[in-house]
Amino acid sequence: MLTRRRFLGYGGAGILAITAGCRPENFNWLPNQEEVSSNKNLSLADKAKLTKQKNFLLGYPINMNTPPEDFFVWRQQLLDAGINTFAYNNVGNPFKDSSIPFNTHDFERELIFRFGKLYAFPPNDTWGFLSNSGTDSNMHGMYMGRTILKGRTGVLPKAYFTKEAHYSIQILRDLLGLETVFVETLPDGGMDPNDLRQKLAANLSHPALVIATIGTTFKGAIDQVDRIQEALKGYSSYLHLDAALFGGYLPFTSHAREVSYQSISNPTATRYDSIAVSCHKFFGFPSPAGIFITTKSHFDEFNELFSQIHNPEYIHHVPGTITCSRDAVKPAEFYFFSTPSSMAKLSEDTQSMLQNTVYLMEQMQVHFPHLQPTRANDLSNTIFFRKPSDRIVKKYSLATMHLEINHEKQDYAHVVVMPHANRKVLTEFLTDLDKDSVTRL
Numbered sequence: 001m002l003t004r005r006r007f008l009g010y011g012g013a014g015i016l017a018i019t020a021g022c023r024p025e026n027f028n029w030l031p032n033q034e035e036v037s038s039n040k041n042l043s044l045a046d047k048a049k050l051t052k053q054k055n056f057l058l059g060y061p062i063n064m065n066t067p068p069e070d071f072f073v074w075r076q077q078l079l080d081a082g083i084n085t086f087a088y089n090n091v092g093n094p095f096k097d098s099s100i101p102f103n104t105h106d107f108e109r110e111l112i113f114r115f116g117k118l119y120a121f122p123p124n125d126t127w128g129f130l131s132n133s134g135t136d137s138n139m140h141g142m143y144m145g146r147t148i149l150k151g152r153t154g155v156l157p158k159a160y161f162t163k164e165a166h167y168s169i170q171i172l173r174d175l176l177g178l179e180t181v182f183v184e185t186l187p188d189g190g191m192d193p194n195d196l197r198q199k200l201a202a203n204l205s206h207p208a209l210v211i212a213t214i215g216t217t218f219k220g221a222i223d224q225v226d227r228i229q230e231a232l233k234g235y236s237s238y239l240h241l242d243a244a245l246f247g248g249y250l251p252f253t254s255h256a257r258e259v260s261y262q263s264i265s266n267p268t269a270t271r272y273d274s275i276a277v278s279c280h281k282f283f284g285f286p287s288p289a290g291i292f293i294t295t296k297s298h299f300d301e302f303n304e305l306f307s308q309i310h311n312p313e314y315i316h317h318v319p320g321t322i323t324c325s326r327d328a329v330k331p332a333e334f335y336f337f338s339t340p341s342s343m344a345k346l347s348e349d350t351q352s353m354l355q356n357t358v359y360l361m362e363q364m365q366v367h368f369p370h371l372q373p374t375r376a377n378d379l380s381n382t383i384f385f386r387k388p389s390d391r392i393v394k395k396y397s398l399a400t401m402h403l404e405i406n407h408e409k410q411d412y413a414h415v416v417v418m419p420h421a422n423r424k425v426l427t428e429f430l431t432d433l434d435k436d437s438v439t440r441l
Contacts, residue, residue: 058398058416059414059416068345086102090326092324093129104332107331107335108130108335110335111338115291119260119293124296126293130290130326130331131289131290132288132330133280134276134281135166138169142178142211144274145157145273149208151301152207156179158179158206158209159179160181160200161212162189162216164213165216165242181199181203181208188221189220190216191228200231209237210237211241212228214247215247219376220375220376221377238274240276246258247275247276249381250379274294275291283334283346284419285333289330356421357383360383364383382417387411388413392429395432399413400413
């Protein structure tokens with residue numbers, strides 16, 4: 001258990017413990033890597049040592065790069081202004097006046113407008129907020145869809161998604177009390193629009209809440225939004241996009257249309273109803289947070305129904321959000337990533353990341369074909385392959401799953417090539433794979 005005394009003993013405040021005569025016996029002790037892995041009560045010194053290994057995290061979609069110095073300058077400016085020195089609270093709708101003056105709704109509104117523009121939402125019809133996480137953003141999208149569809153039809157919708165969708169979708173389905181219709185997938189792991197058509201036809205008595213994934217969790221597949229919309233024509237439906245990782249970098253590619261709200265070929269046509277993007281994945285924001293964006297017209301329809309049940313005079317307006325008190329520090333800090341200079345850096349990171357993905361894929365195809373490396377599409381930064389040794393899985397924190405591919409069940413792992421996974425890191429990974437292959441021979 002991390003007690004106050006242990007914290008003082010190991011942290012920057014350790015000198016206080018020394019002068020108080022309670023210096024821990026192991027104050028100067030730094031464990032080796034094996035001890036760090038087995039010690040569940042890591043001190044701050046232990047954690048500082050672990051940071052040296054951060055670039056070897058390849059199995060999960062987290063950008064381990066330290067944000068640029070300008071971010072920490074901005075953070076200090078916020079601190080100097082009082083933000084994060086006492087209780088700030090972004091309670092309620094950021095587009096309404098708050099009864100609590102100590103908030104950062106102005107930053108929150110601006111970053112929603114800026115990212116709304118990035119995803120081609122109409123400037124006069126954009127609403128959203130910064131959530132606690134990508135899951136939180138998905139929850140608001142699904143809750144909004146559930147409420148709107150029930151309000152329109154009087155019937156609870158059924159939730160349509162694939163088994164390749166993030167596991168949080170099934171959790172949220174349970175929380176919202178929705179029946180699930182699992183849609184089959186194409187060979188690459190994306191949603192099969194033809195199977196969706198069949199499932200919709202078999203469930204005519206319920207509206208359809210469809211959750212599409214732009215970058216599935218393990219394989220990196222992209223659900224075909226336009227074909228899904230074609231399948232939904234004539235049905236009462238709501239389409240939410242979980243674009244947690246890919247939504248961060250696709251706008252900086254020639255394939256920005258994959259996460260565009262408005263159709264590129266037909267600006268009057270819309271492609272989905274709401275979108276969720278994680279801040280801590282591609283962007284590299286230091287703590288979990290999520291962007292949630294929809295249209296103001298969707299929000300107004302939702303909030304009218306929401307207000308019939310929830311109308312808290314206490315905060316002087318109907319909030320339209322599930323969470324009541326909301327973090328005010330995160331929107332102010334994440335605002336930095338919406339600035340022009342930050343957007344330029346994100347564009348550079350995108351190009352480098354995708355080039356490194358191509359490099360890793362080519363090297364694995366040439367040198368390790370027995371691992372059957374697979375990249376679902378040219379937009380993906382994810383490569384999955386047959387699981388290597390436990391040593392490699394542990395060193396690079398690889399995610400593993402038991403998959404059935406070509407009617408054969410095998411253990412697989414994947415590498416998600418994030419901005420911190422440079423050529424040096426990937427070359428070391430490939431070298432370890434080579435040593436692993438020699439050992440197995």
